[in-house]
Amino acid sequence: MLHTVxxxxxxxxxxxxxxxxxxxxxLKRQAGQDIRRKVAACFILEAEGxxxxxxxxxxxxxxxxxxIPEQLQKKLPYKNLPVTLLGRLARDVQYKGQGIxxxxxxxxxxxxxxASSTIGSCAVVxxxxxxxxxxxxxxxxxISLERGRMFIPMDTIKASVV
Numbered sequence: 321m322l323h324t325v326x327x328x329x330x331x332x333x334x335x336x337x338x339x340x341x342x343x344x345x346x347l348k349r350q351a352g353q354d355i356r357r358k359v360a361a362c363f364i365l366e367a368e369g370x371x372x373x374x375x376x377x378x379x380x381x382x383x384x385x386x387x388i389p390e391q392l393q394k395k396l397p398y399k400n401l402p403v404t405l406l407g408r409l410a411r412d413v414q415y416k417g418q419g420i421x422x423x424x425x426x427x428x429x430x431x432x433x434x435a436s437s438t439i440g441s442c443a444v445v446x447x448x449x450x451x452x453x454x455x456x457x458x459x460x461x462x463i464s465l466e467r468g469r470m471f472i473p474m475d476t477i478k479a480s481v482v
Contacts, residue, residue: 331370374410386399396442
């Protein structure tokens with residue numbers, strides 16, 4: 321069973337290595353500061369001894385209603401819609417091919433969905449780092465918006481979580 325925990329100082333951030341250097345640098349240098357400043361929450365899947373298999377970050381965001389698909393606009397009354405930002409998602413190269421990315425995404429979507437019952441959020445958005453990441457998110461039902469941003473409604477998440 322997947323068990324993610326909040327990133328803390330006992331986790332071995334410096335041993336984390338992934339294909340995208342910006343995702344590696346974020347975890348090693350910025351994630352702790354973002355957590356302390358309350359601008360992002362970072363969750364990790366850990367192996368024995370505090371080793372990080374993968375991580376993701378979540379934070380609050382908003383998206384202009386005009387950017388989402390027209391059939392969804394009718395159901396949502398506000399100009400700026402509250403959403404949850406899946407800011408980063410990465411897995412260590414050592415665990416490549418083990419489905420860690422898929423497990424982390426599922427956990428992030430479940431966590432965002434559960435939080436939406438106490439803090440309004442109508443969707444999860446993400447800004448894929450490249451075309452491979454965009455294809456990954458699309459395979460899970462994310463819809464492309466302008467400027468590369470992707471969007472998945474909470475109703476879609478609910479159908480897979482419940």
